[in-house]
Every structure is written in C-alpha cells, then in structure tokens.
Amino acid sequence: MSDEALRVEVEIVNDLGLHTRAATTLVKLANTFQSEIEISINDVAANAKSIMGLLALGARKGKKILIVAKGKDKDRALTALTELVKNGFNEDAR
Amino acid sequence: MSRQKKIVSGLASSRGIALGYVHLLNRGKVIIPKRKVDSKEVEFEISRFNSALSGAREQIHMLRKKVSEEQGDEHVYLIEAQMLMLDDKSLTDDTRELIRGERINAEWAVQKAIERFKKLFDRIDDEYFRDRRSDIEYVEERLLRLLAGTQEQSYVSIHRKTILVAHELSPADIIKINREHLVGIATDLGGRTSHFSILARSLDLPCVIGTKVVSQEVQNGDRIILDGSSGTIILHPDQNTWNEYEERRKQYLATRKELLKNKNYKAETKDHYQVHLFANVDLLEEVTVALENGAEGIGVLRTENLFLGGELKTSEEEQVECYKKVVTQMKPHEVVIRLFDFPGDSLYGTPIAGRIEHNPALGLRGIRLLLREVDILKSQLRAILQASAFGKVAILYPMISCVSEVRRLNQVIKEVMSDLQTQGINFDPDVRIGAMIEIPSAALTANRIAQEVDFLSIGTNDLIQYTLGVDRTNELVADLYNPLHGSVIHLLHKVVEFGHKAGIEVGVCGEIANEPMFIPLLVGLEYNFLSVGARAIPSVKQIIREITMTEAKQWVAEISGQDDPSEMRKCLSTYYASRFTGVFP
Numbered sequence: 001m002s003d004e005a006l007r008v009e010v011e012i013v014n015d016l017g018l019h020t021r022a023a024t025t026l027v028k029l030a031n032t033f034q035s036e037i038e039i040s041i042n043d044v045a046a047n048a049k050s051i052m053g054l055l056a057l058g059a060r061k062g063k064k065i066l067i068v069a070k071g072k073d074k075d076r077a078l079t080a081l082t083e084l085v086k087n088g089f090n091e092d093a094r
Numbered sequence: 095m096s097r098q099k100k101i102v103s104g105l106a107s108s109r110g111i112a113l114g115y116v117h118l119l120n121r122g123k124v125i126i127p128k129r130k131v132d133s134k135e136v137e138f139e140i141s142r143f144n145s146a147l148s149g150a151r152e153q154i155h156m157l158r159k160k161v162s163e164e165q166g167d168e169h170v171y172l173i174e175a176q177m178l179m180l181d182d183k184s185l186t187d188d189t190r191e192l193i194r195g196e197r198i199n200a201e202w203a204v205q206k207a208i209e210r211f212k213k214l215f216d217r218i219d220d221e222y223f224r225d226r227r228s229d230i231e232y233v234e235e236r237l238l239r240l241l242a243g244t245q246e247q248s249y250v251s252i253h254r255k256t257i258l259v260a261h262e263l264s265p266a267d268i269i270k271i272n273r274e275h276l277v278g279i280a281t282d283l284g285g286r287t288s289h290f291s292i293l294a295r296s297l298d299l300p301c302v303i304g305t306k307v308v309s310q311e312v313q314n315g316d317r318i319i320l321d322g323s324s325g326t327i328i329l330h331p332d333q334n335t336w337n338e339y340e341e342r343r344k345q346y347l348a349t350r351k352e353l354l355k356n357k358n359y360k361a362e363t364k365d366h367y368q369v370h371l372f373a374n375v376d377l378l379e380e381v382t383v384a385l386e387n388g389a390e391g392i393g394v395l396r397t398e399n400l401f402l403g404g405e406l407k408t409s410e411e412e413q414v415e416c417y418k419k420v421v422t423q424m425k426p427h428e429v430v431i432r433l434f435d436f437p438g439d440s441l442y443g444t445p446i447a448g449r450i451e452h453n454p455a456l457g458l459r460g461i462r463l464l465l466r467e468v469d470i471l472k473s474q475l476r477a478i479l480q481a482s483a484f485g486k487v488a489i490l491y492p493m494i495s496c497v498s499e500v501r502r503l504n505q506v507i508k509e510v511m512s513d514l515q516t517q518g519i520n521f522d523p524d525v526r527i528g529a530m531i532e533i534p535s536a537a538l539t540a541n542r543i544a545q546e547v548d549f550l551s552i553g554t555n556d557l558i559q560y561t562l563g564v565d566r567t568n569e570l571v572a573d574l575y576n577p578l579h580g581s582v583i584h585l586l587h588k589v590v591e592f593g594h595k596a597g598i599e600v601g602v603c604g605e606i607a608n609e610p611m612f613i614p615l616l617v618g619l620e621y622n623f624l625s626v627g628a629r630a631i632p633s634v635k636q637i638i639r640e641i642t643m644t645e646a647k648q649w650v651a652e653i654s655g656q657d658d659p660s661e662m663r664k665c666l667s668t669y670y671a672s673r674f675t676g677v678f679p
Contacts, residue, residue, distance in 0.1 A: 017220075020229055021171045027178050051178040052185055052211050052230070058218030 005070040006078050011062065014088030018059035022089040027051045029084055035071030037081065048081070099330050104305030105285070106325035108294040111343040112278030113336060114255035116316040118309065119263070128202040131193075139193045143200040146240040150180050153236065172229070179233045185211070201241050208234045257318055261309045263290040273297065278320040280308045280327055285572050292605065295627045296380050302327050304569055353632040353677070357388035361635040363617060367643045370623035371631050372430070374603060376400075378416070381423050384628040388635065391427035393551065393625020394490060394603045395420060397434055397474070413477035421485035428486040430528060430551070430625075431478050434470070435460045435492035455559070460493025460530075465502060475510045482522035489525055490551060495533045497542040504546060530603075532556035537585040544596035551625070552589055554604025558582055576659040577606045578666070583615075583654055590619050601625060610677065611663075611670040613637045615653060618646030636677045 012018060018026070030037050030048040037048035041063055046053030048067070059065055065085070069077045084090070131139055158173045179185060185207055192203035208230055215223065215230075255277045262283040279294050284303040294301035300322030302308075311329055312318060319328040319339045323346070328335060362368045372393030373384035378400065384392060400416055421429050436459060464471040478489055491503055504527065514521050529546075531537050532553035540550060554577060559566050561582055564575045576582075586602075593600035601623035606612040608630045616624060617638060626634055656662045 017223070019223070020175050024171045024175045024178060028174070047184070050182050050184045051175060052182050055223070055229070056211060056214040056218070058215075058220050058223040060220055060223070 005068050006074045007066060007068045008078055008082050009064050009066050010082050010085045011064050012059050012085060013061065014091055015061055016091075017061045017063070018054060018057060018065075020055065021091060023051050023054040025089050025091075026054060026081070026084060029080060030077070033069075033071070033073050033077035033080075035069045035074045035077045037070075037077055038068045040066045040068070099328060099332055099335065100311070102305050102308050102311060102327045102329060104280070104302045104308070104325050104327065106322055107284075107291040107303045108279075108299055108301035109323045109346075110278075110298065110300035111322065111339055111346055112255075112257055112300040112320045113339055113343065114257040114277045114318065114320075116259050116312045116314055116318055117256045118312065118314050119258055119260040127199065128205075129199050130197050131199050132197070135199075136194055136197065139198075139200045139203070140190050142241060143189055143193065143203070143237075146200065146204075146237050147180060147186065149240045150233070150236045151177065153240075154180065175229060176233050176236070179230060185233075201238055204234060204237050204241070257320055259309050259312055259318075278322065279303075280305060280318070280320055282306050282309050283569070285566055285569065285575075292374075292627070293376055295608065295629065296374065296376060296383070298383070298629050350632070353636055354387070356632055356635050356639065359635070359639065361638045363638055363641055363643050363646070365642045365644065367617065367620075369617060369621065369638055370601075371635055372601075372603075372623055372625040373628040373631065374625050375420070375628070378419065380628055381420055384631075385424070387628050387631040389427070389628060389631055391486075392420065392424055392429040393601065393623065395429055395431045397432060398436055410473040410477050413474060414480045417478055417481035417487075418484050421481045421487055425485040428488055428526075430488040430490050431481075432490040432492055432530070433461060433464055433474060436463060455556075455565070461491050461499055461503060462493060465499065468506070471506060472510055475507055476514065479510060479514055479521035479525065480519060482525050483520040487522065487525050488528055488548070490528045490530060491547075492530045492553075493532065493556075494529045494543065495535045497539060497546060500529055500543055500546045531589050532560070532604075534561050534585065537589050540589045540592040541595065544593050544598055547598065549599045549601065550589060550593045552586065552600070552602045552604060554582075554586075554602055554606045557585065557604070558606075561585060573660065576663055577609075577612060578653060578656070578659040578662045580654070580657070580659070583650075586616075586619055587654075590621055594620070599623060607634065610634075610637055610674060611666045614641050614646045614649045617641065617643065618648075618650035633677050637674055640674065640677070 014022065016022065027049055038045050039048045039054065039057065040046070041057050041059050044057060046057050048054065057065075067078060067081050067085075069081075071077075154173055154177050158170060158177070188207040188210065189200075189203045192198060192206050193200060196203070196206075198206070211230055254275065256275045257278040257280060258276060259280045261281065263279070263281055276299060279290070279299055279301040281290075281303045282305055284291060291301060291303060300320050302320050302322055302325050305327060308327055316329065317331060317336070319331050319336065321327070321339070328339075331339070360368055361371045370390050371388070372391045373380070373387070373389035374394045374396070375381060375384060375392050376396045381392070395417075397413075417429075417431060458466070464474075475489070478487060481487055489507070491500060494500055507527070511521065511523060526548040528549040528551050529536070529543050530553045531540055531543070531550050532555075534557065536543060537552075537557060544550060555566060558564070558575060558577055558579075562574060562576070562579055564571050566572065566575045590600045599622040602616055602621055603625035607616060607624040607626045610633065613624075613634055614637070624634060653662060653666075
C-alpha cells in the first residue's frame with residue numbers, strides 16, 4: 001500500500017458551520033482512525049484530531065474544506081469524514 | 095417539575111430586565127499566581143499540570159454523567175468538547191513547552207497557551223466562531239481551579255442565559271466568571287454601592303440585591319426573571335409572565351437606544367453651562383463601552399481590578415502594556431489613572447499587610463499603603479508615566495487625608511520622572527495630577543490640597559460613609575446613608591468652592607453622579623465634571639440637557655434648607671420621577 005496522501009475537497013453545508021458540536025463530532029470520528037488527517041481552508045491547516053485547531057479554522061457554511069488523509073486506513077477515514085461533512089454533521093435534520 | 099410562581103423583592107441595583115436560568119454560586123476564589131520558576135522546579139510544575147489535567151478529565155466525566163441524566167443528551171456535546179480540549183495535544187504540549195521554555199509556573203503557562211487560541215479565534219471574522227473562545231475558557235477555569243486546589247464550580251447551565259444567584263458576591267466573583275452567557279445577578283446581601291453592584295452596572299447586567307432569601311429559594315437551572323429597575327425577582331414564572339417580560343426587556347433596550355442618540359451632543363444645560371462627562375472604568379472591556387456611550391474621557395481608571403488575579407505586585411511591564419492599551423484606545427481623550435486603592439474589605443481575601451485589620455475601611459489602604467510600599471508605588475508610577483507617552487494621562491491619588499501626603503507623592507513622581515529621563519524612557523512631563531477627596535479631613539482642607547494638584551475628584555461613596563459614620567453595605571443602617579444630609583451637601587459645596595478659588599477643576603466620581611435625582615444638585619453646585627458608569631452617560635447627559643442652571647441653583651437652595659434628609663430624598667425622587675420620565679429607562 002502506498003503511503004501517498006489522499007485528498008478530497010468538500011463543502012460545509014450545515015447552517016452553523018464547523019462549530020463546537022460539529023467539531024466535536026468530527027474529532028470523535030477522526031480519532032477512530034489511525035491515519036494522520038488534516039483539514040484545511042484557504043491554506044490554513046488543522047489537525048482533524050485537534051478540536052482547538054478545527055474551531056480556529058472558523059469554517060462557515062458554504063466554505064470548501066480540504067481533507068487530507070495519510071496512513072493505513074486513509075481510504076476509510078476519508079470516506080467517513082467526507083460523508084459526515086456532506087451530511088451536515090448529522091445535525092440539521094434534528 | 096413545575097412549581098408555583100413566586101415574587102421576591104430586593105433593592106434595584108442595576109437597571110434592566112433579565113430572563114434566564116439560575117446558576118447558584120458557591121463562593122470560592124481562584125487566585126492565579128504568575129511566577130517564574132527555576133530549572134529545578136520545571137518538572138514539578140509539569141507534574142502539577144499533568145495531575146490537573148487528569149483531575150479535570152475525571153470531573154468532566156462525572157459532569158457528563160450528571161448532565162445527561164438531568165438534561166438529556168442535547169447538551170452533552172459541550173462537555174464532550176471540553177474533554178476533547180483537555181485531550182488536545184496542541185494545548186497540552188504547548189503548555190508543557192511554555193513551562194519548560196519560559197520557566198513559568200503551570201497556572202501562567204495554562205493561561206498563556208489558552209490565550210494563543212483565543213487570539214486565533216479573535217482573528218476569525220465571524221461572530222459565531224469568535225464566540226467559541228468562551229468554550230475554551232471553561233477548560234481554562236477548570237484547570238486553574240484544580241491547580242489552585244480549590245473546588246470546582248459545577249457549570250450546569252453554561253450553555254444558556256444565566257442569572258447568577260449568590261448569598262453574597264465579591265467583584266472577583268464576577269470578574270472570574272465567564273460573562274458571555276451571564277445576563278443578570280441576584281443576591282441575598284449587599285447594597286447599591288457594594289463593589290459588585292457598581293460592577294454590575296458598568297457591565298450592564300441587571301441586578302437585584304439585598305433580597306435576604308433568594309439564594310435559598312432557587313436551585314440550579316430554575317427559570318427566573320429579574321427586574322433590575324424595580325428590584326423584583328420572579329421565581330418559577332409561567333409562560334405568559336415570561337413572554338410579557340421578554341417584551342418589556344425589548345422595550346427597555348429600545349428606549350436606551352433612543353437615548354444614545356445624544357451621543358454627539360455636549361452635556362450642556364439649556365443656559366449653556368457645560369459639564370464634562372467621563373466614565374469610571376474597572377475592566378478593560380468597559381473602555382469600548384465608554385466610547386460607545388459618548389464618554390469624553392476616563393474619569394477614574396480603577397487599577398485594582400484590572401489585573402487578573404489582582405496581585406498587588408503586578409509587574410511593571412504588565413502594567414505598562416495594560417495602561418497603554420487603554421490610553422491608546424481613548425486617544426485623544428484623557429485617561430485618569432487612579433493609583434492602587436486596595437480597599438480594607440480587600441477583594442482577594444488576604445490581608446495585605448499580613449495583619450488582620452479590625453476596621454479596614456479606616457485602615458491601611460490607598461496611598462497610605464502605597465507610601466509604605468514605595469516599590470509598588472514607584473513601579474506603578476513608572477508604568478503610568480510610560481503609558482503617558484502614548485496619549486493623555488492623569489494620575490489620581492486615592493485616600494488622601496492630608497496635604498502632606500500629596501506633597502510626598504508629588505515628590506516621588508518627580509524622582510520617578512528623573513529616573514526615567516536618565517534611562518532615556520519617554521513620558522509626558524506634563525501629566526496632570528489629581529487628588530481624591532473622600533475623607534472629611536481632606537474635604538475640609540481642600541483649599542490647601544488644591545494648591546498642590548491640577549484637579550480634585552470627589553469620591554462620594556466614601557465621603558458620605560465617613561462623614562455620616564454609616565457603613566454603606568450594612569443593611570441595618572443603609573437607610574442612614576443619605577447624600578442629602580446637610581453635612582454632605584456642605585462638604586460638596588466647600589470642596590468645589592476651594593477648588594475654583596485655586597483655579598482648578600472639581601468633579602465627582604462617586605456613585606451619586608449615577609443617580610438621576612442628584613444630577614441637578616451637582617450641576618447647581620457648579621461641578622466641572624462627573625465621572626459615572628459608562629452606561630449611565632446618555633441618561634446623565636439627557637438630564638443635564640433638560641435643565642437650566644437657574645433651576646439647578648434652586649434645587650441646591652431648597653435642599654440646603656432642609657433638616658430631614660430622608661424626607662428630602664422622597665420629595666426629590668417623586669419630583670424626579672415626574673420631571674424626567676423616560677430618561678433613565
């Protein structure tokens with residue numbers, strides 16, 4: 001298996017953006033993977049396992065974020081995280 | 095569980111209406127010591143930090159259980175977020191790195207590390223995200239409490255509008271609490287001039303005090319309504335009452351907004367007597383509030399509360415930075431910086447001179463303390479003077495009782511100035527000097543004091559308390575605390591006369607300048623400036639703009655002729671209510 005990084009760009013669709021609740025969900029999910037995962041927005045990058053970093057991105061609705069994963073389970077990680085973001089962190093339906 | 099609606103009444107101490115959920119404060123003080131450590135202590139500080147971390151995790155774990163049992167899972171994420179923050183390497187590694195690299199104690203390192211994140215958040219131009227800094231503050235507070243070894247506060251209702259309920263409060267309690275969700279304050283004890291009342295007014299938090307019972311009548315999470323204008327608290331309100339008060343709250347805010355329209359007008363009577371309106375400032379965040387409300391400067395910057403942890407020995411650099419910030423922000427207006435006036439009923443619980451004073455209000459405070467602790471005095475003066483290079487600054491001496499103290503202080507300033515000059519450090523050699531007149535002995539000899547300074551500023555709270563021999567925070571005698579007593583009026587009159595004879599300006603920076611009914615009186619006595627809580631400026635200005643000097647003089651004559659101050663007070667407040675409706679919403 002190559003350890004080249006995988007990357008996907010995805011848009012934030014939920015109303016509140018990557019706020020505390022969403023970031024919490026994201027970090028919890030990211031923590032289930034071994035891969036190094038980075039999320040960036042306009043060249044500012046944050047570790048997907050760091051809630052502080054994620055919150056400091058200030059990713060609002062409509063912003064495009066880049067998810068980069070590197071490591072053994074990068075495929076699964078990327079799929080799961082992309083899914084989560086696309087689904088608006090499963091929260092707008094509430 | 096729905097309980098019967100109940101009304102509790104107390105003293106109206108800060109106007110406005112608040113609707114929210116109770117947070118009962120178990121009073122505990124966290125003092126944040128900042129110190130350098132030597133190389134041998136580094137590992138010890140790191141281990142302190144590590145055990146605070148695991149303590150915090152444990153607490154959050156318990157809290158998570160409690161919250162999900164009591165409130166369901168809706169808010170659990172906030173707790174989980176705190177957990178993730180504690181686990182966040184970018185925070186924990188940073189803190190350890192700071193302890194090692196900068197050789198500072200764990201408390202200081204935690205603060206610094208978190209400050210970095212707050213700064214990152216501040217850069218985000220979206221208000222919602224900027225607000226997230228408060229989420230980190232909970233973590234910070236928790237760690238600091240653990241490091242201090244004090245009990246943690248259980249923040250059950252941190253995520254929604256909170257009304258702080260306590261038996262009694264110190265200003266430090268308000269300073270330390272996360273204020274973003276704080277909408278009101280209710281206490282059992284205290285008076286309108288207690289320090290926390292003053293602070294509540296300057297922070298624009300509706301506040302009802304002296305209810306005697308409220309802290310026993312409520313539980314964490316109860317819904318309550320607080321009317322800081324009438325002094326009532328409604329416990330367990332039904333939905334109709336809730337909606338009605340929500341409407342009234344909006345109305346109140348609208349009236350205030352209307353008043354703010356006078357922002358760019360002068361505070362001038364109809365017959366063109368101008369009074370300068372300054373703001374009293376305790377906390378940095380009030381500086382913006384002062385400007386928003388049209389303050390022409392800062393009349394008293396109370397330096398005791400400015401520094402986190404309130405240490406008397408705040409470093410010179412820290413002070414310079416802080417004063418500079420205020421001075422630059424207020425430019426071109428003047429900032430009057432009052433020297434440390436740690437009061438007898440000290441904020442921080444520990445007696446300053448290492449001895450318990452039996453009568454602290456008459457004890458070692460203000461310049462009495464500073465003249466003994468000359469190093470502290472000098473470092474504060476150095477800091478203030480350095481800030482004076484960046485804008486207009488004046489220095490105010492607190493607790494003057496004799497002209498000789500003023501002369502000694504002036505001498506110290508001279509020495510400090512010449513030191514700075516030798517060191518080639520910039521400052522404004524023409525900073526103005528003022529004396530607080532708050533002890534009757536100073537008021538009676540203000541003619542001499544006026545020869546040594548550039549302005550006089552009357553601190554009415556203490557002046558009244560010392561003149562009448564009444565403890566302003568003691569409810570048993572609080573009704574005797576009356577600014578309209580003939581002796582007080584006499585002193586107010588004398589001081590202004592002495593000052594004007596010496597050709598200097600005289601103002602009032604005490605609480606009475608915040609009370610609408612006293613404003614015509616102060617105008618009639620020909621005071622040059624009033625320094626009031628920032629939010630009161632538009633109202634005070636409006637009153638001044640609606641009266642004439644002739645009318646104000648009549649008030650003075652009428653009041654001076656009265657023997658019964660409490661009767662007079664009643665008359666005045668009735669008259670006031672009809673004359674200036676809508677000015678103080």
